[in-house]
Amino acid sequence: MPARLSDAFKSHPLNLQLKHPDFNSLHELPDSYAWTNNDDHYPSSLSSFGVDDSVPVIDLSEPNALKLTGHACKTWGVFQVTNHGIPQKLLDDIESAGKSLFSLPVEQKLKAARPPDGISGYGFARISSFFRKLMWSEGFTIVGSPVDHFRQLWPQDYEKFCNIIEEYEKEMKRLAGRLMWLMLGSLGISPEDVKWAGSKGEFKGASAALQLNSYPACPEPDRAMGLAAHTDSTLLTILYQNNTSGLQVLRDGTGWVTVPPMAGALVVNVGDLIHILSNGVYPSVLHRAVVNRTQHRLSIAYLFGPPASVQISPLSKLVGPSHPPLYRPITWNEYLGTKAKHFNKALSSVRLCAPLSSSADVNDHNSVKVV
Numbered sequence: 072m073p074a075r076l077s078d079a080f081k082s083h084p085l086n087l088q089l090k091h092p093d094f095n096s097l098h099e100l101p102d103s104y105a106w107t108n109n110d111d112h113y114p115s116s117l118s119s120f121g122v123d124d125s126v127p128v129i130d131l132s133e134p135n136a137l138k139l140t141g142h143a144c145k146t147w148g149v150f151q152v153t154n155h156g157i158p159q160k161l162l163d164d165i166e167s168a169g170k171s172l173f174s175l176p177v178e179q180k181l182k183a184a185r186p187p188d189g190i191s192g193y194g195f196a197r198i199s200s201f202f203r204k205l206m207w208s209e210g211f212t213i214v215g216s217p218v219d220h221f222r223q224l225w226p227q228d229y230e231k232f233c234n235i236i237e238e239y240e241k242e243m244k245r246l247a248g249r250l251m252w253l254m255l256g257s258l259g260i261s262p263e264d265v266k267w268a269g270s271k272g273e274f275k276g277a278s279a280a281l282q283l284n285s286y287p288a289c290p291e292p293d294r295a296m297g298l299a300a301h302t303d304s305t306l307l308t309i310l311y312q313n314n315t316s317g318l319q320v321l322r323d324g325t326g327w328v329t330v331p332p333m334a335g336a337l338v339v340n341v342g343d344l345i346h347i348l349s350n351g352v353y354p355s356v357l358h359r360a361v362v363n364r365t366q367h368r369l370s371i372a373y374l375f376g377p378p379a380s381v382q383i384s385p386l387s388k389l390v391g392p393s394h395p396p397l398y399r400p401i402t403w404n405e406y407l408g409t410k411a412k413h414f415n416k417a418l419s420s421v422r423l424c425a426p427l428s429s430s431a432d433v434n435d436h437n438s439v440k441v442v
């Protein structure tokens with residue numbers, strides 16, 4: 072039987088033994104949540120105040136969308152899209168489903184806790200084990216059907232919430248396929264070059280995870296961290312954020328740049344697997360979420376990847392004598408296991424050789440110190 076995404080962590084269980092707090096009852100920042108200057112990626116470090124450098128916004132109905140996408144992937148690794156075709160009503164529905172989930176009592180949410188060796192359910196971010204301090208957030212991951220967990224959360228209304236998730240995943244999958252061809256097309260790659268994309272290039276067998284993130288208002292936002300700096304272990308990620316800012320991307324030479332919430336727009340991140348497929352031409356983007364004193368923030372990430380057991384390696388059209396393959400072949404499941412072990416050094420752990428040109432692979436995050 073081919074590997075399933077839900078099995079990715081079977082051999083990498085996460086035994087956090089942490090107590091899930093009721094954030095609303097915390098009026099002071101507990102020491103376990105207070106990041107200091109010694110902690111890697113301290114929240115207020117390196118911010119790019121006053122720098123006029125903003126994340127590209129691409130109108131997908133424009134004829135030059137392909138060229139703009141290629142440029143954004145090469146120079147930023149992140150962009151926002153408008154005219155993406157996702158109905159506003161669906162975005163509103165998923166936002167209220169997320170709000171409803173995170174406002175349940177802690178004991179209720181814990182009935183749907185993510186098991187240590189599982190992928191789906193409620194809990195701390197998987198990357199929490201790499202840090203001495205806790206993150207000011209809670210998450211809920213959905214891979215496959217959410218019905219068992221949702222029945223625990225909302226015994227009466229679970230079907231309504233399952234339908235929203237199903238519809239959202241269907242729409243996101245279609246958009247992810249479209250974005251993949253904008254990214255790959257801008258590299259001169261066509262559907263015949265990517266066998267696992269299917270005969271029509273529709274990415275039928277693709278796998279995906281949906282991650283709902285909640286960042287409660289925080290009494291001391293400057294000392295807290297919502298979600299620590301990381302790259303996504305995906306081909307690409309499509310992120311919906313509510314009207315509260317918090318997402319920041321690390322920009323070479325500039326520092327942390329905020330991705331401002333734009334009504335109706337969606338954020339697209341280049342993930343580690345596009346980094347590998349493109350042989351480092353489209354580097355994955357290091358990003359994090361910071362928190363604020365007054366507003367609750369919610370984000371919903373659609374983490375899109377290949378079929379779980381397909382080998383991903385630099386595309387043959389992009390390698391040659393002057394561009395040797397920089398990464399060894401790896402499946403998505405294996406990469407998630409590597410990330411669980413090496414975190415921000417996962418990409419360099421699958422690297423074959425140093426790039427010949429200094430422009431390739433600028434964002435390999437080799438220098439990120441793991442605590």
Ligand SMILES: C=C1C[C@]23C[C@@]1(O)CC[C@H]2[C@@]12CCC[C@@](C)(C(=O)O1)[C@H]2[C@@H]3C(=O)O
Pocket residue numbers: 190196197198199212280282301302303304305372374407410
């Ligand atoms: C497919 C996945 C990517 C992810 C781990 C996961 O199994 C599902 C959640 C994803 C997420 C979202 C928040 C940040 C992140 C680093 C994490 O801890 O869980 C990512 C993981 C990833 O991209 O490596």
Ligand SMILES: O=C(O)CCC(=O)C(=O)O
Pocket residue numbers: 282284298303310312317318358359360369370372
């Ligand atoms: O909340 C955000 O803006 C970032 C979320 C994120 O990076 C993720 O879910 O991978």
Ligand SMILES: [Fe+2]
Pocket residue numbers: 301302303308358
């Ligand atoms: Fe992310």
